[in-house]
Amino acid sequence: MITIENPILPGFNPDPSILRVGSDYYIAVSSFEWLPGIRIYHSTNLAEWTHCTDLLVDQIDLRGNAQDCSIWAPQISYDQGTFYCVFTNVRNTTRPFKDCRNYLMTAPSITGPWSSPVYLNSSGFDPSLYHDPDGRKWLLNALWDYRKTTPNKSVGIVMQEYKETEGLVGPKTNIFSGTDLAKTEAPHLYHHQGYYYLLTAEGGTGSGHSVTVCRSRAITGPYEIDPKNPMMSANGRQDSPFQCTGHGSLVQTLEGKWFMSYLMTRPVEGAAILGRETALQEVYWDTLGWLRVKNGDTIPDRYLQLPLETHVHKEAQVFTDDFAQTLLPEWNGRRLVPHEQWCRLKERPGYLRLMAGESLQSHFDNHLLAIRQKDLCFEAETLMDYKPSHFNQMAGLVLFLNEENYLYLYVTYDETKGRVLRLMKNEKGHFTLFDTCVPLKDQPVQLKVVLEGSQGQFMWRQDQGWQRLPAQSILFLSGGFTGNFIGLCAQDLDQFSGSYADFAYFRYQEKC
Incomplete structure (x- = not known):
């Protein structure tokens, strides 16, 4: 036996859907506005997980989607040589409505090629596809009813048969209306010892988040709720x-052991800066046939015992990209897939050239290239060559949660001082431009950010040692559905793609 430490997928990796095919394990997680979407991780022992592939690399357009929307809760499954993935593309969540579309993709291998997304329905979100032992397939999703007076308008889980050649057929059945915890979503259906077991998420994705289990002898119900729910x-x-x-x-x-993947947070001073992460918990079926946490409680374990002979060494997180040939797969774009159109590696060999896009608050052409924050303490660094000629031209290093929450160290132009270094912040939609306005020499500049828990500090360097800017609280880079990202970006609000910034490298390293 060996001991591993949760989370198994640190940083922004929410809504895990776990699958075993033979001796291979896979987990799919939500990507929300970040592309390429639907990140898939792979393991052969449940302890060591690596990034395997991304779905929706060039198969969906998220531009214009509202904040905290887009790709929700993908579910992966496997049946008779075919992989299936269902997911939601949420366009808008302004109450009382939720504009969403559920899609299905298939592939002969987890790495593809994946079919183009096929539209299923729009009645709710968090779809899952269940392959019944009798050969039929069923689509489940949370049902949204705009008529409810509560902020969350989920009225339970609806199910409809799916046929490969016809799509959705037959009646829609509301198989579970939820418990008093409410906010019922994320259905996953299993058949075990003569029962159909339905797992759902209830209580909302905040502090009240819970796993509810119910069961029925018939797939359409009625479903009996776990008496210890x-x-x-x-x-x-x-x-x-x-x-x-x-x-x-x-x-x-x-x-024959059972495990449950689930999402969780590690708050710092009450703020989940890393976002919702993925952890693993051993579970078992009790003598009455109900699912239980192995430790006998309803809270999870930080450490997990796995029946492995080889010790698994947890190394410090390190990510380096010297922009030699192609972008490393760790990178993400905001509603845009990182693409040669705006992320160029050929025009100046050994450098990444970011063509300047729209502002950091744009929902369309935000030219931001970023990675997940996976550690509570880290430092990230880059060397940038940028020659702006207008105050509306900017490029630099950013901590980015979403369009309403970011902290940005950037190079721009000032009419009296020329090329300068500045700092801006958007906190819960309230914008601040700091007084910092440091004149720079006409040469590349190194930019760095160091985070330790709730504090972040930006630094810069040209000829001399690192110059530090005042530390900032970064607790506001939390909340919503995602986690903090660290990124490189460029904007030109005078002439779209009228300027560019060249980056020689990017390095991220865990520090504690």
Whole structure:
């Protein structure tokens, strides 16, 4: 036996859907506005996970989608040689409505080629495709009813048969209307010992997040609720190693053990800067046939025992891109896939050339190239060559949660001082331009950011040592559905793509 530490997928990796095919394990997570979307991780032992592939590389257009929308809760499944993936593209969540579209993709291999997304329905979100032992397939999703007076308008889980040649057929059945925890979503259906077991997320994705289990002899119900519901929840439990635990999905190992992947947070001073992460918990079926956490409680374990002979060494997170040939797959674009059209590696060999796009608050052409923050303490650094000639031209290093929350160290132009270094912040939609306005020499500049828990500090260097700017609280880079990202970006609000910034490298390293 070896001991591993949760989370298994640190940083922004929410809504895990876990799957075993033979001796291979896969987890799909939500990507929201970040592309390429639907990140897939792979493992052969449940302990060591690596980025395997991304779905929706060039198959969907997210430009214009509202904040905290886009790709929600993908679910992956496998049946008779074919991989399936269903997901939601949420366009808008302004109450009372939720504009969303559910899609299905298939592939002969987890790495593709994946079919173009096929539209299914728009009645709700968090779809899952269940392959019944009798050969039929069923689509489940949360049902949204705009007529409800509560802010969350989920009225349970609806199910409809799916046929490969015809699509959705037959009646829609509301198989589960939820418990008093409410906000019922994220359905996952399993067949075990003569019962259909339905796992759902309830209580919202915040502190009340929970895993609810119910069961029925018939797939259409009625479903009996676990008498000890919720099966997992950290709500009100300060002794829990993690908070916001929920959105579970199950996998059985070749040895017959059961594990549940679920999302959780690690708040710093109450703020989940890393976003919602993925952890793993051993579970079992009790003598009455109900699913239970292995530790006998309803809160998860930080450490997990796995039946492995080889020790798994957890190394410090390090990411380096010297922009030699192609962009490394760790990179993400905001509603845009990183593409040669704006991320160029050929025009100046050894450099990344970012063509300047729209502002950091744009929902269309935000030329931001970023990676997930995976650690509570880290430093990130780059060397940038940029020659702006107008105050509306900017490029630099940014901490970015979403369009309403970012902290940006950038080079721009000032009419009296020439090329300068400045700092801006958007906190919950309130914009601040700091007084910092440092004249720069006409040469490349190194930019760095160091984060330690709730504090972030930007630095810069040209000829001399690192010059430090005042530390800033970064607690505001939390909330919503995603986590903080660290990125390189360029903007030209005078002439779209009228300027560009060249970056010689980017380095990220865990520090504690």
